[in-house]
Amino acid sequence: MAAVNDFLLKGEWLILVYFLGVNSFYGLLLVSSALELRRHRRRFWQEDYSQLLSSAVAPRISILAPAYNEAATVTQSVKALLTLRYPNLEVVLINDGSSDTTMEVLIRDFELIAVHPVYHRVVQHKPLVGYYRSQANPRLVVADKVNGGKADALNAGMNIAQGDLACAIDADTIIEPDAMLRMVQPFLVDDQVVGTGGTIRVANSAVVKSGRVLEARAPHRPLIGIQVMEYLRAFFVGRLGWNRLGGNLIISGAFGLFRRDSVLAAGGYMEGTVGEDMELVVRLRRLGHEKRLHNRIVFVPDPVAWTEVPSTLKVLGRQRDRWHRGLSDVLWRNRGLFLNPRYGVLGLMVYPSFVLVELLAPVIEAVGLIGLGVGIGTGGVAWEFAVLFFLVAYGYAVVLDVLTLLLEELSYRRYRRLRDRLWLLLWAAMGAVGYRQLTVYWRLRGIWKFLRGKTDWGHMARTGFRTS
Amino acid sequence: MTTISGDLLVTVIVVELMVLMVGLAVLMAHALYTGMRRRRRDAALRAAGAALQSALDDPGSTPAVLGPLIELSPRQQIETLCAVATSLGGMQRQRLAAFAQELGILGAAGDKCRSRLWWKRLQGARLLSLLGTGESVVPGLLEDPNPVVRTEAVRWVAGHPKDPAVDRLLAMLGADHLAPFAVEDSLIRIGETLTPRLAEHLLVASDDALRAGLRVAVSLAGSALLPPGLKLCESEDPEARALSAELIGATGGEAAVEVLTRMVRDPEPKCRAAAAQALGRLGHWPAASSLAELLGDRAWEVRQHAGAALRSLGSPGMLFLRRSLSSDDPFAADVARQMLDLPDSAIRGI
Numbered sequence: 001m002a003a004v005n006d007f008l009l010k011g012e013w014l015i016l017v018y019f020l021g022v023n024s025f026y027g028l029l030l031v032s033s034a035l036e037l038r039r040h041r042r043r044f045w046q047e048d049y050s051q052l053l054s055s056a057v058a059p060r061i062s063i064l065a066p067a068y069n070e071a072a073t074v075t076q077s078v079k080a081l082l083t084l085r086y087p088n089l090e091v092v093l094i095n096d097g098s099s100d101t102t103m104e105v106l107i108r109d110f111e112l113i114a115v116h117p118v119y120h121r122v123v124q125h126k127p128l129v130g131y132y133r134s135q136a137n138p139r140l141v142v143a144d145k146v147n148g149g150k151a152d153a154l155n156a157g158m159n160i161a162q163g164d165l166a167c168a169i170d171a172d173t174i175i176e177p178d179a180m181l182r183m184v185q186p187f188l189v190d191d192q193v194v195g196t197g198g199t200i201r202v203a204n205s206a207v208v209k210s211g212r213v214l215e216a217r218a219p220h221r222p223l224i225g226i227q228v229m230e231y232l233r234a235f236f237v238g239r240l241g242w243n244r245l246g247g248n249l250i251i252s253g254a255f256g257l258f259r260r261d262s263v264l265a266a267g268g269y270m271e272g273t274v275g276e277d278m279e280l281v282v283r284l285r286r287l288g289h290e291k292r293l294h295n296r297i298v299f300v301p302d303p304v305a306w307t308e309v310p311s312t313l314k315v316l317g318r319q320r321d322r323w324h325r326g327l328s329d330v331l332w333r334n335r336g337l338f339l340n341p342r343y344g345v346l347g348l349m350v351y352p353s354f355v356l357v358e359l360l361a362p363v364i365e366a367v368g369l370i371g372l373g374v375g376i377g378t379g380g381v382a383w384e385f386a387v388l389f390f391l392v393a394y395g396y397a398v399v400l401d402v403l404t405l406l407l408e409e410l411s412y413r414r415y416r417r418l419r420d421r422l423w424l425l426l427w428a429a430m431g432a433v434g435y436r437q438l439t440v441y442w443r444l445r446g447i448w449k450f451l452r453g454k455t456d457w458g459h460m461a462r463t464g465f466r467t468s
Numbered sequence: 469m470t471t472i473s474g475d476l477l478v479t480v481i482v483v484e485l486m487v488l489m490v491g492l493a494v495l496m497a498h499a500l501y502t503g504m505r506r507r508r509r510d511a512a513l514r515a516a517g518a519a520l521q522s523a524l525d526d527p528g529s530t531p532a533v534l535g536p537l538i539e540l541s542p543r544q545q546i547e548t549l550c551a552v553a554t555s556l557g558g559m560q561r562q563r564l565a566a567f568a569q570e571l572g573i574l575g576a577a578g579d580k581c582r583s584r585l586w587w588k589r590l591q592g593a594r595l596l597s598l599l600g601t602g603e604s605v606v607p608g609l610l611e612d613p614n615p616v617v618r619t620e621a622v623r624w625v626a627g628h629p630k631d632p633a634v635d636r637l638l639a640m641l642g643a644d645h646l647a648p649f650a651v652e653d654s655l656i657r658i659g660e661t662l663t664p665r666l667a668e669h670l671l672v673a674s675d676d677a678l679r680a681g682l683r684v685a686v687s688l689a690g691s692a693l694l695p696p697g698l699k700l701c702e703s704e705d706p707e708a709r710a711l712s713a714e715l716i717g718a719t720g721g722e723a724a725v726e727v728l729t730r731m732v733r734d735p736e737p738k739c740r741a742a743a744a745q746a747l748g749r750l751g752h753w754p755a756a757s758s759l760a761e762l763l764g765d766r767a768w769e770v771r772q773h774a775g776a777a778l779r780s781l782g783s784p785g786m787l788f789l790r791r792s793l794s795s796d797d798p799f800a801a802d803v804a805r806q807m808l809d810l811p812d813s814a815i816r817g818i
Contacts, residue, residue, distance in 0.1 A: 042587035043616055046550045046594050051623065055653050056687045116806035118775075120768050188649035189619055384472040388480060395484045402491040409495050418499050425492070 005380025008371055012381060015368035016389055022357050023396040026233075029241030030403055036243050037411055040301060049181040052188075053087050059187060060088040061180055062163030062260070066153035067093055067171035071100045075109045077171050080211030082137055086180040091140045092157045093171070097147025103130075106142055111135040117143070117160070123268030125156040150253070151269035151276040158260060158268050166260040168277070172308060173254045174203055174213055179303035183257045186298040194262040194284050194295040197251035198303035199235045201414065202228045206306060213306045216414040218423035223316065225427035226435045227309045232424075233404050239299040246345035247285065248297050249354055253277030255305035258284075262295065273333070275326020282334050289343045302412070317442045324362070324446030325454070331359055332450075362443035368393070369437065394432035401428035509544075516540050516548045523567065524552070524560050534567060545571055546595065553598040561600045568599050581605040586614040593620040600627060607633045615646035622650040626657035634658065638669045641684070642676030652680060656687045663690035670696035675705070682711035689718035701727050706736040713739060717746020725752050732758045732774075737767030744770060748777025753784040760788035763800035771799060775807035 052058055063081055067074055074093075081091045095103050106112055112132035126148035134140035145156050154168055165187060169175065179198060186193045205219040219225045235252075242248045251258075256277065263269075266283055269276045281297055288295025310316035331354060338355065340347035372389055375381025405424055408414070415421055515536040523529045537545060549568055556564055568574045573595070580592030582605065593609050596602025597620065609621035610633065622640070625633045640651045655662055666688065670681050682700070685693045693715060700712035713731055716724035728750070731743035744762055747755045759781075762774035778785035792804035 039587075042590070045587075045591055046546075046598065048554050048598065050554060051653075056656050057649065057652050057683070059649075116809045118772055118806050120772075189615060189646055191645050191648055382472060384474070384477055388472050388477055391477075391480050391484060395480075399484055399487050399491070402488055402495070406491050406495045406498075409498050413502070418503060421495070421499055425495075 001378070005375070005378060008375045008378075008380045009385075012368065012371050012375060012385065012389065015364055015371070016392055018364055019368070019389075019393040019396070022361065023392070023400065025353070025357060026237070026397075026400050029245070030237050030400060030407070031241075032244040033237045033241035034407055036240050037301060037407065041411070044182075044185075044302075049085075049178060052181055052184070053085065055087060058087045059165050059184065060090065060163040061086055061165045061167055061184065061257070062090045062092050062157070062161030063167045063169060064154055064157030064161060065091065065093045065169050065171045066096050066150050066157065067098065067102055068096045068147070068150075068153075069098045069100045069102060070171045071098070071102045071105050073172050074102050074105055076211045077173075078106070078110065078140065080174060081169075082139060083177065083211075084175060084180050085177045086184075088163075089139060089180065090161065090163055092161050093140070093142045094153040094157045094160075095142065095144045096149070096153040097126075097145060103142075103144055107132070110137065110140055110142070112140075112142055119160045121159050122264045123155045123158060125152045125159065128156065131160075149271060151271045151273070154276070155268040155271075158263055161260060163260060165257055166263065167255075167257045168253060169305065170254040170307065173200075174208065174211060174306040175255065176304045176306075177212070179255075179305065180257075183300055183303040186296075186300060187257075187259070190296065192294045192296045193259075193298055194288070194293075195251055195256060195258045195281060195297045197239060197248065197256045197297070197299050198305055199239075199301055200231060200252050200254055201235075201304055201306050202231050202309050203306035204308055204311065208306075215416070216420070217417075218415055218420035218427075220423065221311070222427065222430055222435075223313065224309060224311055225423060226431040227316075229401055229404075229424060229428050229431055231309075232408060233401060235299075236301065236408060237400075237404050240301050242350070243299050246350040248299050249282055249285070249350055250278045251281050251297065251299075254307050255303075256281075273326060273329045274322050275330045278326060279330045279333065282330055282337075285346055286334060286337065286343065289346065304414075313438070317438070317445075320439055320442035321446040321449060324359075324443040325450045327354070327359055328447055328450040331355055359447075362440045363447070365393070365440050366444055369440075394436065397436075398429055398432050401431065404428075512536065512540060513544060513548060516544070517551065520548060520552060520564075520567070524556070524563055527559070527563070534570075537567075538571065542571075542573070542576070546573060549573065550595070550598050553600075565599045565601045574599065574601065577602070578605050581609060586612075586617055589614070589617045590620055593617060593624060597624045597627070603628060603630075607636075610636050610640075615644075618644070619647040619650040622647055622654050626654035629658040629661065634662065634665060638665065638681070641669070641673070642678070642680035648680065652684050655684045659688070660690055663688055663692040667692045667696050670700065678703075678705070678708050679711060682708060682715060686711060686714050686718055689715065691719060694719040694721060694724065698723055698727055701731060706734075706739055709734065709736065710738045710742040713742035713746050717742075717749045720750055725750060725755070728752075729755050729758055732762055737765070737770050740765065741767070741769045741773040744773040744777045748773070748780040748785075751781060753781050756781055756784045756788050759785070760792060760800075763789075763792050763803050764795065764797035765799075771803045775803040779807050 065081065078091065078093060112134055115131055115133050117128055117131035126146040128143055128145045130144035132142040141160060143156055143160055145153065158166055165184065183196050183198050186196050201216065202224065203213060204224045205217045206213045207215040207217060219228060239248055253276065262284060263280065266287055270279045273279050284295050285297060310319055337343050337347045337351040339352060372381060372386055376386055405428060415424060519534055519536045523533045537548060540548065549564060553564060565574065577592045577595040580588045583589050589609060589612065593606050596606055602624065606621050606624045609617055612618045612621065622637060625637055637651055637655055644651060666681060666685055670678065670685060673681050697712045697715040697719060700708055701716065703709050703712065713728060716727060728743045728746050732740055734740050734743065740762060744759055747759060756778060759774045759778050762770050765771050765774065778789050789804045789808055792800045795801045
């Protein structure tokens with residue numbers, strides 16, 4: 001028994017050191033993020049974005065919006081996309097074999113007329129069953145295709161699009177009016193940039209009118225409030241921090257801008273994975289190294305897209321399970337990068353960090369918690385150690401969350417009301433116990449499903465945005 | 469059982485609590501301070517903005533009317549000036565620069581341009597750009613080691629197209645991969661006055677510099693650009709030939725038509741496509757038969773542009789498209805069918 005307890009305790013110490021390392025790494029990302037934010041704000045101090053609006057050589061942007069059973073929201077979403085401030089914009093909506101009335105709604109609301117598809121099929125996708133142009137707004141193109149999943153729909157969009165740049169979004173994402181003017185900036189100053197990502201914020205309790213977010217509000221429901229904090233941490237700290245530490249591996253599928261010819265040359269979005277957005281970014285970066293193209297992926301903090309997050313545990317669980325399956329799949333497919341000096345910082349730092357800090361975290365955390373429970377039960381672990389474990393694993397995380405809120409307060413301050421900030425503080429504190437352990441379970445389920453080869457998406461029920 | 473020293477536990481708790489408390493204190497203090505300050509600050513900025521606007525509207529006014537502006541902090545003064553600067557031009561912009569001079573902002577911006585910190589140089593250049601001045605310092609920033617500062621200087625040249633700066637911009641065409649958009653955009657904004665110099669540049673440039681120059685030329689499309697355009701249609705670089713076809717299609721003329729009609733047989737698909745597109749743009753209906761031949765071209769982009777060009781030629785082109793419907797070549801028949809079914813808005817998009 002003594003040997004078992006000794007083994008348990010040594011294991012727990014190792015896991016504690018792991019948490020200390022992971023949280024300190026997040027702390028490093030936070031510092032990197034703060035520095036990057038300062039650089040970004042200096043770079044765009046008094047920037048006159050209107051100059052780009054009148055440019056004759058502004059690159060053409062095609063917004064690719066895949067839609068599947070979005071009849072309730074598709075009109076508002078498309079109208080919002082068509083009013084984005086950008087001089088050379090095209091909206092390509094891909095109806096991915098919806099079984100509801102999405103297509104009928106589009107035909108009615110945008111006066112669509114069927115035309116023959118004239119496009120170059122560079123990457124493969126399921127066949128088109130219809131191709132439409134809007135008489136009401138010539139910038140809108142709608143492709144109706146056989147259902148093939150999001151990656152397939154985006155590949156169809158990549159083929160059909162005419163833009164130099166293609167912006168992949170979710171059809172229910174609300175993009176801020178000047179987001180494209182901001183998101184395109186890295187492409188204008190560096191021709192090695194092949195992809196940029198913007199910030200995603202939670203719209204569930206925001207005030208929305210005519211497809212625009214008028215005011216950010218902190219949710220009063222714990223499940224949504226804690227997700228607001230998660231998104232803040234992931235985008236505002238994680239993605240931005242990586243800009244300085246070797247570049248991002250993820251651009252959110254809900255809002256990412258890519259050089260279209262680079263994506264087509266790389267073979268488009270990969271089907272058969274639920275992490276097609278991350279897979280594309282990793283492949284673009286990997287090919288950049290292999291072909292000496294120096295492809296760069298940049299995260300830009302101020303273009304903002306708003307999205308609805310799951311409001312029930314069941315849907316949230318499915319989403320997190322899918323995200324982790326996608327992460328597992330992409331990292332497995334690209335395992336050749338691991339500690340491979342040929343890929344420079346990507347292989348030696350970025351990829352290993354994603355394996356250690358993102359992929360294996362739920363496994364290690366679960367082992368740590370179970371070991372702690374068993375250790376306390378058998379008397380092998382003292383209560384003081386348990387307290388220390390929680391302080392290092394979760395207390396440290398709460399401190400980082402508060403510092404993330406501080407960074408938001410000192411920079412963008414999207415939550416204007418004092419009470420909203422207090423709510424967010426409450427959710428930062430509450431996220432560590434209960435919710436965090438649930439995500440561990442969901443992510444473990446994701447790994448398990450990945451190992452069993454499951455690639456389904458699951459259903460995401462949407463409740464719609466709160467309108468003023 | 470190994471016990472943890474109480475000191476270690478207390479140390480961890482104290483450190484975490486301290487960081488937490490400091491974070492919370494700064495957060496709340498900042499939130500409260502900005503909340504209280506906002507109302508007062510907004511009122512002061514509104515008053516200063518109104519004073520500035522009335523001073524700009526009245527040419528006889530003196531800097532004395534800018535009382536509310538003078539009371540602001542230098543940072544707020546700059547914010548106020550920048551807020552109106554983008555919507556001003558001509559005399560009003562000059563007056564704005566004069567007020568900025570009075571407030572010491574221009575001098576400070578000039579000093580910033582000489583700073584060793586890149587972001588200060590950027591601030592200086594941007595401020596001078598917005599205020600429409602900076603002739604003595606900004607051109608020097610065209611050689612700045614920082615691409616962002618260089619880009620700002622490039623943008624400044626569009627509003628101050630003096631010979632040496634324009635020459636430097638032409639030399640940067642295709643050579644500065646960190647500011648390609650800014651260089652081309654600024655040259656296009658200079659407009660018609662640039663065309664003679666650009667024509668000279670096209671005759672001596674090569675590779676990336678030539679291609680970038682041709683992209684600018686396509687947007688400007690002045691008559692002075694036709695001779696180099698015609699000459700460059702014989703270039704060995706296929707991309708330069710394609711861009712030249714686009715250029716002479718935009719400038720027009722008999723010589724252009726003659727060269728373009730020849731170019732529909734170019735060995736490079738992108739050149740044939742560009743020639744077809746240019747002929748369609750020129751509306752040169754005698755070229756319809758040549759374009760109809762391209763409907764069966766092995767390259768998809770050539771067929772697409774030839775079809776669209778025939779559509780834009782009107783009746784003669786439509787006649788050839790209808791004939792192609794019964795062509796033995798399935799590609800030609802398919803493109804013709806697609807083009808005949810497309811609405812005008814779709815053709816503009818091609």
